[in-house]
Amino acid sequence: MGKYHHGDVRNVLLQQAENILTDEGPTGLSLRRLARLTGVSEAAPYRHFDGKDGILAAVAIAAFERFAEQLESAAESHPNHEERIMALGAAYVQFAVENPQHFRLIFGRERPPLDQYPELRDAADNAFDVLQRAVTSVDRKAEMTLAEAASAYNRSLAAWSRAHGIAMLVIDGMIVPPADQDLSSFVLGLLAEDLTMPVNTDKAP
Amino acid sequence: MGKYHHGDVRNVLLQQAENILTDEGPTGLSLRRLARLTGVSEAAPYRHFDGKDGILAAVAIAAFERFAEQLESAAESHPNHEERIMALGAAYVQFAVENPQHFRLIFGRERPPLDQYPELRDAADNAFDVLQRAVTSVDRKAEMTLAEAASAYNRSLAAWSRAHGIAMLVIDGMIVPPADQDLSSFVLGLLAEDLTMPVNTDKAP
DNA sequence: TTTCTTATGTTAACTTCGTTAACATTAAGG
DNA sequence: CCTTAATGTTAACGAAGTTAACATAAGAAA
Incomplete structure:
Protein backbone atom coordinates (compact mmCIF):
# COMPACT_ATOMS: atom_id res chain seq x y z
CA MET A 1 0.00 0.00 0.00
CA GLY A 2 1.29 3.38 -0.99
CA LYS A 3 2.67 5.38 1.86
CA TYR A 4 3.64 8.14 -0.52
CA HIS A 5 0.80 10.48 0.17
CA HIS A 6 0.74 13.52 -2.07
CA GLY A 7 3.05 14.89 -4.64
CA ASP A 8 2.34 18.30 -3.23
CA VAL A 9 2.45 18.08 0.52
CA ARG A 10 4.17 21.41 0.93
CA ASN A 11 1.46 23.43 -0.72
CA VAL A 12 -1.34 21.53 0.95
CA LEU A 13 0.30 22.13 4.32
CA LEU A 14 0.67 25.81 3.57
CA GLN A 15 -2.94 26.17 2.51
CA GLN A 16 -4.16 24.33 5.57
CA ALA A 17 -1.90 26.44 7.77
CA GLU A 18 -3.50 29.54 6.25
CA ASN A 19 -6.94 28.20 7.13
CA ILE A 20 -6.03 27.37 10.70
CA LEU A 21 -4.33 30.71 11.17
CA THR A 22 -7.35 32.59 9.88
CA ASP A 23 -9.62 30.77 12.28
CA GLU A 24 -7.57 30.57 15.41
CA GLY A 25 -4.42 32.60 15.11
CA PRO A 26 -0.81 31.54 15.41
CA THR A 27 -1.28 30.07 18.87
CA GLY A 28 -3.88 27.58 17.69
CA LEU A 29 -1.69 26.52 14.82
CA SER A 30 -0.04 23.36 16.10
CA LEU A 31 2.24 21.37 13.85
CA ARG A 32 0.75 18.06 14.90
CA ARG A 33 -2.78 19.20 14.33
CA LEU A 34 -1.82 20.69 11.02
CA ALA A 35 -0.32 17.36 9.98
CA ARG A 36 -3.39 15.44 11.12
CA LEU A 37 -5.78 17.75 9.30
CA THR A 38 -3.69 17.51 6.18
CA GLY A 39 -3.82 13.71 6.44
CA VAL A 40 -0.12 13.25 6.75
CA SER A 41 2.15 11.92 9.45
CA GLU A 42 3.01 14.15 12.37
CA ALA A 43 6.63 14.51 11.38
CA ALA A 44 6.05 15.11 7.69
CA PRO A 45 5.98 18.92 7.93
CA TYR A 46 9.60 18.86 9.02
CA ARG A 47 10.55 17.58 5.56
CA HIS A 48 9.16 20.73 3.98
CA PHE A 49 9.59 23.44 6.56
CA ASP A 50 12.11 24.47 9.13
CA GLY A 51 9.89 23.54 12.04
CA LYS A 52 7.06 25.68 13.27
CA MET B 1 10.21 17.92 57.92
CA GLY B 2 8.29 21.00 57.02
CA LYS B 3 6.78 20.89 53.57
CA TYR B 4 5.08 24.19 54.18
CA HIS B 5 7.33 26.37 52.13
CA HIS B 6 6.55 30.04 52.49
CA GLY B 7 3.87 31.99 54.19
CA ASP B 8 3.76 34.16 51.13
CA VAL B 9 3.91 31.95 48.09
CA ARG B 10 1.46 34.06 46.16
CA ASN B 11 3.51 37.22 46.25
CA VAL B 12 6.77 35.43 45.59
CA LEU B 13 5.21 33.76 42.55
CA LEU B 14 3.92 37.07 41.30
CA GLN B 15 7.27 38.78 41.70
CA GLN B 16 9.05 35.94 39.96
CA ALA B 17 6.47 35.97 37.19
CA GLU B 18 7.19 39.67 36.71
CA ASN B 19 10.89 38.92 36.38
CA ILE B 20 10.40 36.15 33.86
CA LEU B 21 7.97 38.23 31.86
CA THR B 22 10.37 41.14 31.74
CA ASP B 23 13.14 38.90 30.46
CA GLU B 24 11.35 36.62 28.06
CA GLY B 25 7.79 37.73 27.51
CA PRO B 26 4.57 35.87 28.14
CA THR B 27 5.56 32.93 25.96
CA GLY B 28 8.61 32.14 28.02
CA LEU B 29 6.59 32.28 31.19
CA SER B 30 5.82 28.64 31.91
CA LEU B 31 3.99 27.67 35.04
CA ARG B 32 6.29 24.78 35.75
CA ARG B 33 9.42 26.83 35.33
CA LEU B 34 7.93 29.56 37.44
CA ALA B 35 7.25 27.04 40.18
CA ARG B 36 10.74 25.58 39.94
CA LEU B 37 12.43 28.99 40.07
CA THR B 38 10.30 29.94 43.03
CA GLY B 39 11.38 26.75 44.77
CA VAL B 40 7.94 25.32 45.11
CA SER B 41 6.19 22.27 43.70
CA GLU B 42 4.96 22.39 40.14
CA ALA B 43 1.32 22.32 41.11
CA ALA B 44 1.53 24.89 43.88
CA PRO B 45 0.68 27.90 41.70
CA TYR B 46 -2.76 26.45 41.12
CA ARG B 47 -3.55 26.99 44.79
CA HIS B 48 -3.06 30.72 44.37
CA PHE B 49 -4.01 31.49 40.79
CA ASP B 50 -6.58 30.39 38.30
CA GLY B 51 -4.04 28.63 36.13
CA LYS B 52 -1.76 30.38 33.73
C1' DT C 1 17.53 -2.56 -16.83
C1' DT C 2 19.78 -2.49 -12.56
C1' DT C 3 21.84 0.11 -8.91
C1' DC C 4 22.98 3.98 -6.05
C1' DT C 5 21.48 8.23 -4.09
C1' DT C 6 18.46 11.55 -2.58
C1' DA C 7 13.95 13.22 -1.42
C1' DT C 8 10.08 12.25 1.07
C1' DG C 9 7.22 9.62 4.57
C1' DT C 10 6.48 7.00 8.67
C1' DT C 11 6.87 5.45 13.51
C1' DA C 12 8.62 5.95 17.97
C1' DA C 13 10.81 8.26 21.30
C1' DC C 14 12.25 12.40 24.35
C1' DT C 15 11.30 16.65 26.65
C1' DT C 16 8.33 20.34 28.19
C1' DC C 17 4.04 22.11 29.04
C1' DG C 18 -0.88 22.99 31.31
C1' DT C 19 -3.95 20.80 34.16
C1' DT C 20 -6.13 17.73 37.43
C1' DA C 21 -6.66 14.01 40.89
C1' DA C 22 -5.25 11.90 45.10
C1' DC C 23 -2.95 12.36 49.05
C1' DA C 24 -0.37 14.92 53.07
C1' DT C 25 0.39 18.59 56.19
C1' DT C 26 -0.30 22.93 58.38
C1' DA C 27 -3.14 26.57 60.65
C1' DA C 28 -7.15 27.85 62.97
C1' DG C 29 -11.35 27.43 65.64
C1' DG C 30 -15.06 24.74 67.83
C1' DC D 1 -8.27 17.67 71.15
C1' DC D 2 -10.48 17.14 66.96
C1' DT D 3 -12.42 18.85 62.82
C1' DT D 4 -11.95 21.48 58.84
C1' DA D 5 -10.33 24.43 55.46
C1' DA D 6 -6.14 26.16 53.34
C1' DT D 7 -2.01 25.02 51.38
C1' DG D 8 1.53 21.72 49.92
C1' DT D 9 3.13 17.59 47.49
C1' DT D 10 3.53 13.70 44.05
C1' DA D 11 1.85 11.36 40.08
C1' DA D 12 -0.52 11.07 36.15
C1' DC D 13 -2.86 12.50 31.54
C1' DG D 14 -2.92 14.48 27.11
C1' DA D 15 -0.94 17.65 23.86
C1' DA D 16 2.81 19.99 21.95
C1' DG D 17 7.70 20.64 19.29
C1' DT D 18 11.43 18.16 17.87
C1' DT D 19 14.61 14.52 16.51
C1' DA D 20 16.38 9.85 15.41
C1' DA D 21 15.87 5.58 13.08
C1' DC D 22 13.86 3.36 9.64
C1' DA D 23 11.19 2.68 5.02
C1' DT D 24 9.96 3.72 0.42
C1' DA D 25 9.57 6.29 -3.77
C1' DA D 26 11.85 8.82 -7.78
C1' DG D 27 15.50 9.84 -10.55
C1' DA D 28 20.23 9.72 -12.06
C1' DA D 29 24.20 6.67 -13.14
C1' DA D 30 26.02 2.46 -14.47
Missing part, protein backbone atom coordinates in the same frame (compact mmCIF):
# COMPACT_ATOMS: atom_id res chain seq x y z
CA ASP A 53 8.86 28.95 12.66
CA GLY A 54 9.44 27.89 9.10
CA ILE A 55 5.74 27.46 8.49
CA LEU A 56 4.91 30.72 10.21
CA ALA A 57 7.55 32.45 8.12
CA ALA A 58 6.06 31.10 4.91
CA VAL A 59 2.57 32.22 5.89
CA ALA A 60 3.89 35.61 6.97
CA ILE A 61 5.65 36.09 3.64
CA ALA A 62 2.41 35.47 1.78
CA ALA A 63 0.62 37.87 4.12
CA PHE A 64 3.20 40.59 3.58
CA GLU A 65 2.83 40.19 -0.16
CA ARG A 66 -0.94 40.56 -0.11
CA PHE A 67 -0.57 43.49 2.26
CA ALA A 68 1.88 45.24 -0.04
CA GLU A 69 -0.35 44.61 -3.05
CA GLN A 70 -3.34 46.22 -1.42
CA LEU A 71 -1.32 49.18 -0.26
CA GLU A 72 0.17 49.65 -3.68
CA SER A 73 -3.18 49.53 -5.39
CA ALA A 74 -4.59 52.08 -2.95
CA ALA A 75 -1.64 54.37 -3.56
CA GLU A 76 -1.90 54.09 -7.32
CA SER A 77 -5.52 55.10 -7.37
CA HIS A 78 -4.78 58.57 -5.98
CA PRO A 79 -2.34 60.78 -7.82
CA ASN A 80 -2.81 63.61 -5.36
CA HIS A 81 -0.29 63.44 -2.57
CA GLU A 82 -2.54 64.15 0.34
CA GLU A 83 -5.36 61.94 -0.85
CA ARG A 84 -2.84 59.20 -1.42
CA ILE A 85 -1.68 59.29 2.17
CA MET A 86 -5.25 59.07 3.36
CA ALA A 87 -6.10 56.24 0.98
CA LEU A 88 -3.03 54.38 2.12
CA GLY A 89 -4.03 54.70 5.74
CA ALA A 90 -7.50 53.50 5.01
CA ALA A 91 -6.20 50.51 3.06
CA TYR A 92 -3.79 49.76 5.87
CA VAL A 93 -6.54 49.60 8.43
CA GLN A 94 -8.85 47.75 6.10
CA PHE A 95 -6.32 45.00 5.60
CA ALA A 96 -5.92 44.68 9.34
CA VAL A 97 -9.66 44.49 9.93
CA GLU A 98 -10.23 41.98 7.16
CA ASN A 99 -7.24 39.83 8.08
CA PRO A 100 -6.68 40.40 11.77
CA GLN A 101 -4.75 37.20 12.32
CA HIS A 102 -2.44 37.81 9.40
CA PHE A 103 -1.90 41.37 10.50
CA ARG A 104 -1.03 40.21 13.99
CA LEU A 105 1.27 37.58 12.59
CA ILE A 106 3.34 39.98 10.54
CA PHE A 107 3.62 42.54 13.32
CA GLY A 108 3.42 40.52 16.47
CA ARG A 109 5.84 38.65 18.59
CA GLU A 110 5.11 35.24 17.10
CA ARG A 111 6.50 36.34 13.79
CA PRO A 112 9.74 34.45 13.28
CA PRO A 113 12.85 36.65 13.57
CA LEU A 114 13.49 38.55 10.37
CA ASP A 115 17.22 37.87 10.45
CA GLN A 116 16.65 34.14 10.32
CA TYR A 117 14.43 34.24 7.25
CA PRO A 118 15.85 36.49 4.55
CA GLU A 119 12.80 36.10 2.33
CA LEU A 120 10.64 37.24 5.21
CA ARG A 121 12.85 40.26 5.69
CA ASP A 122 12.57 41.07 2.00
CA ALA A 123 8.80 40.78 2.08
CA ALA A 124 8.63 43.08 5.08
CA ASP A 125 11.00 45.63 3.59
CA ASN A 126 9.06 45.66 0.37
CA ALA A 127 5.77 46.39 2.12
CA PHE A 128 7.27 49.29 4.01
CA ASP A 129 8.93 50.63 0.93
CA VAL A 130 5.53 50.89 -0.69
CA LEU A 131 4.39 53.00 2.21
CA GLN A 132 7.41 55.17 2.29
CA ARG A 133 7.49 55.76 -1.44
CA ALA A 134 3.86 56.80 -1.46
CA VAL A 135 4.32 59.25 1.36
CA THR A 136 7.62 60.77 0.32
CA SER A 137 7.00 60.92 -3.41
CA VAL A 138 5.62 64.37 -3.61
CA ASP A 139 6.22 66.25 -6.80
CA ARG A 140 9.86 65.55 -7.29
CA LYS A 141 10.61 68.19 -9.84
CA ALA A 142 13.61 69.18 -7.78
CA GLU A 143 15.99 67.37 -5.50
CA MET A 144 15.15 67.65 -1.88
CA THR A 145 17.45 69.23 0.60
CA LEU A 146 18.53 67.10 3.50
CA ALA A 147 16.16 68.89 5.82
CA GLU A 148 13.27 68.40 3.43
CA ALA A 149 14.04 64.72 3.07
CA ALA A 150 14.14 64.35 6.83
CA SER A 151 10.83 66.13 7.11
CA ALA A 152 9.27 63.90 4.47
CA TYR A 153 10.57 60.86 6.30
CA ASN A 154 9.06 62.07 9.53
CA ARG A 155 5.79 62.61 7.78
CA SER A 156 5.77 59.07 6.54
CA LEU A 157 6.50 57.78 10.02
CA ALA A 158 3.69 59.87 11.42
CA ALA A 159 1.21 58.65 8.84
CA TRP A 160 2.29 55.08 9.25
CA SER A 161 2.15 55.27 13.04
CA ARG A 162 -1.36 56.56 13.15
CA ALA A 163 -2.67 54.03 10.68
CA HIS A 164 -0.91 51.29 12.57
CA GLY A 165 -2.29 52.44 15.88
CA ILE A 166 -5.82 52.59 14.57
CA ALA A 167 -5.45 49.15 13.04
CA MET A 168 -4.12 47.63 16.23
CA LEU A 169 -6.64 49.23 18.52
CA VAL A 170 -9.55 48.30 16.28
CA ILE A 171 -8.65 44.64 15.90
CA ASP A 172 -7.96 44.46 19.62
CA GLY A 173 -11.44 45.76 20.27
CA MET A 174 -10.25 48.83 22.13
CA ILE A 175 -11.67 51.10 19.47
CA VAL A 176 -15.09 50.20 18.15
CA PRO A 177 -15.79 51.88 14.82
CA PRO A 178 -19.27 53.42 14.69
CA ALA A 179 -21.79 51.09 13.08
CA ASP A 180 -23.59 53.83 11.20
CA GLN A 181 -20.53 54.79 9.20
CA ASP A 182 -18.36 52.76 6.94
CA LEU A 183 -14.93 51.88 8.17
CA SER A 184 -13.13 53.82 5.52
CA SER A 185 -14.64 57.20 6.27
CA PHE A 186 -14.18 56.64 9.98
CA VAL A 187 -10.50 56.00 9.44
CA LEU A 188 -10.15 58.93 7.08
CA GLY A 189 -11.65 61.20 9.69
CA LEU A 190 -9.20 60.04 12.32
CA LEU A 191 -6.23 60.36 10.01
CA ALA A 192 -7.13 63.94 9.23
CA GLU A 193 -7.25 65.07 12.85
CA ASP A 194 -4.57 67.60 13.60
CA LEU A 195 -3.37 67.36 17.16
CA THR A 196 -1.58 70.66 17.14
CA MET A 197 -4.80 72.62 16.84
CA PRO A 198 -6.90 73.11 19.94
CA VAL A 199 -10.45 71.84 19.94
CA ASN A 200 -12.91 74.49 18.97
CA THR A 201 -15.36 74.88 21.82
CA ASP A 202 -17.02 78.08 20.68
CA LYS A 203 -20.75 77.87 20.69
CA ALA A 204 -22.07 79.19 17.43
CA PRO A 205 -24.77 81.86 17.92
CA ASP B 53 -4.34 32.94 32.67
CA GLY B 54 -4.82 33.81 36.30
CA ILE B 55 -1.17 34.66 36.71
CA LEU B 56 -1.06 36.60 33.47
CA ALA B 57 -4.14 38.51 34.54
CA ALA B 58 -2.54 39.43 37.84
CA VAL B 59 0.62 40.65 36.13
CA ALA B 60 -1.41 42.53 33.55
CA ILE B 61 -3.42 44.28 36.27
CA ALA B 62 -0.23 45.50 37.89
CA ALA B 63 1.07 46.64 34.52
CA PHE B 64 -2.12 48.56 33.75
CA GLU B 65 -1.86 50.28 37.09
CA ARG B 66 1.69 51.42 36.56
CA PHE B 67 0.80 52.49 33.05
CA ALA B 68 -2.13 54.56 34.28
CA GLU B 69 0.00 56.15 36.98
CA GLN B 70 2.63 57.31 34.54
CA LEU B 71 0.03 58.65 32.14
CA GLU B 72 -1.71 60.49 34.90
CA SER B 73 1.45 62.06 36.19
CA ALA B 74 2.36 63.20 32.67
CA ALA B 75 -1.07 64.72 32.21
CA GLU B 76 -0.97 66.52 35.54
CA SER B 77 2.31 68.23 34.78
CA HIS B 78 0.87 70.15 31.84
CA PRO B 79 -2.12 72.40 32.43
CA ASN B 80 -2.17 73.52 28.82
CA HIS B 81 -4.41 71.33 26.72
CA GLU B 82 -2.20 70.88 23.71
CA GLU B 83 0.98 70.34 25.68
CA ARG B 84 -0.89 67.82 27.78
CA ILE B 85 -1.81 65.75 24.76
CA MET B 86 1.78 65.76 23.61
CA ALA B 87 3.12 64.90 27.05
CA LEU B 88 0.63 62.05 27.27
CA GLY B 89 1.73 60.65 23.97
CA ALA B 90 5.37 60.84 24.96
CA ALA B 91 4.66 59.13 28.27
CA TYR B 92 2.66 56.47 26.46
CA VAL B 93 5.53 55.63 24.16
CA GLN B 94 8.05 55.86 26.94
CA PHE B 95 6.21 53.29 28.98
CA ALA B 96 6.11 50.98 26.00
CA VAL B 97 9.82 51.36 25.33
CA GLU B 98 10.80 50.91 28.95
CA ASN B 99 8.43 47.98 29.51
CA PRO B 100 7.96 46.37 26.13
CA GLN B 101 6.88 43.01 27.47
CA HIS B 102 4.34 44.52 29.82
CA PHE B 103 3.05 46.74 27.06
CA ARG B 104 2.66 43.77 24.77
CA LEU B 105 0.97 41.81 27.52
CA ILE B 106 -1.71 44.40 28.18
CA PHE B 107 -2.44 44.96 24.50
CA GLY B 108 -1.63 41.66 22.88
CA ARG B 109 -3.45 38.50 22.27
CA GLU B 110 -1.99 36.64 25.24
CA ARG B 111 -3.74 38.93 27.61
CA PRO B 112 -6.47 36.91 29.32
CA PRO B 113 -9.99 37.82 28.16
CA LEU B 114 -11.24 40.94 29.94
CA ASP B 115 -14.68 39.47 30.53
CA GLN B 116 -13.25 36.63 32.57
CA TYR B 117 -11.27 38.84 34.92
CA PRO B 118 -13.33 41.79 36.13
CA GLU B 119 -10.42 43.35 37.96
CA LEU B 120 -8.44 43.25 34.76
CA ARG B 121 -11.27 44.96 32.92
CA ASP B 122 -11.39 47.64 35.59
CA ALA B 123 -7.67 48.22 35.37
CA ALA B 124 -7.88 48.55 31.60
CA ASP B 125 -10.87 50.87 31.70
CA ASN B 126 -9.17 53.06 34.25
CA ALA B 127 -6.04 53.46 32.15
CA PHE B 128 -8.05 54.50 29.12
CA ASP B 129 -10.17 56.85 31.15
CA VAL B 130 -7.03 58.70 32.14
CA LEU B 131 -6.23 59.15 28.47
CA GLN B 132 -9.67 60.19 27.48
CA ARG B 133 -10.09 62.64 30.33
CA ALA B 134 -6.84 64.32 29.54
CA VAL B 135 -7.68 64.73 25.89
CA THR B 136 -11.29 65.75 26.21
CA SER B 137 -10.94 68.00 29.23
CA VAL B 138 -10.40 71.25 27.47
CA ASP B 139 -11.55 74.36 29.25
CA ARG B 140 -15.00 73.26 30.25
CA LYS B 141 -16.45 76.66 30.98
CA ALA B 142 -19.52 75.63 28.99
CA GLU B 143 -21.28 72.43 28.20
CA MET B 144 -20.30 70.93 24.91
CA THR B 145 -22.73 70.40 22.15
CA LEU B 146 -23.12 66.89 20.87
CA ALA B 147 -21.05 67.68 17.81
CA GLU B 148 -18.31 69.18 19.92
CA ALA B 149 -18.25 66.18 22.19
CA ALA B 150 -18.01 63.89 19.20
CA SER B 151 -15.17 65.93 17.81
CA ALA B 152 -13.34 65.85 21.10
CA TYR B 153 -13.79 62.11 21.23
CA ASN B 154 -12.38 61.73 17.74
CA ARG B 155 -9.44 63.84 18.74
CA SER B 156 -8.73 61.59 21.65
CA LEU B 157 -8.89 58.54 19.40
CA ALA B 158 -6.55 60.17 16.93
CA ALA B 159 -4.03 61.07 19.59
CA TRP B 160 -4.26 57.67 21.19
CA SER B 161 -3.90 55.89 17.88
CA ARG B 162 -0.78 57.70 16.87
CA ALA B 163 0.90 57.21 20.20
CA HIS B 164 -0.07 53.56 20.16
CA GLY B 165 1.23 53.10 16.65
CA ILE B 166 4.55 54.71 17.45
CA ALA B 167 4.87 52.60 20.57
CA MET B 168 4.12 49.37 18.74
CA LEU B 169 6.37 50.07 15.79
CA VAL B 170 9.24 51.15 17.98
CA ILE B 171 9.20 48.14 20.27
CA ASP B 172 8.82 45.89 17.25
CA GLY B 173 11.95 47.42 15.81
CA MET B 174 10.20 48.68 12.70
CA ILE B 175 10.89 52.28 13.68
CA VAL B 176 14.33 52.99 15.04
CA PRO B 177 14.40 56.28 16.93
CA PRO B 178 17.43 58.39 16.00
CA ALA B 179 20.31 57.89 18.39
CA ASP B 180 21.31 61.54 18.47
CA GLN B 181 17.99 62.68 19.86
CA ASP B 182 16.20 61.69 23.00
CA LEU B 183 13.13 59.55 22.63
CA SER B 184 10.77 62.12 24.00
CA SER B 185 11.53 64.85 21.49
CA PHE B 186 11.45 62.34 18.65
CA VAL B 187 7.99 61.26 19.70
CA LEU B 188 6.83 64.82 20.21
CA GLY B 189 7.93 65.66 16.68
CA LEU B 190 5.99 62.78 15.24
CA LEU B 191 2.88 63.57 17.23
CA ALA B 192 2.88 67.13 15.95
CA GLU B 193 3.00 66.20 12.28
CA ASP B 194 -0.13 67.27 10.48
CA LEU B 195 -1.00 64.92 7.66
CA THR B 196 -3.51 67.24 6.07
CA MET B 197 -0.84 69.72 5.05
CA PRO B 198 1.29 68.96 2.01
CA VAL B 199 5.04 68.75 2.41
CA ASN B 200 6.77 72.00 1.62
CA THR B 201 9.25 71.31 -1.16
CA ASP B 202 10.01 74.89 -2.06
CA LYS B 203 13.67 75.58 -2.11
CA ALA B 204 14.37 78.76 -0.22
CA PRO B 205 16.44 81.22 -2.26
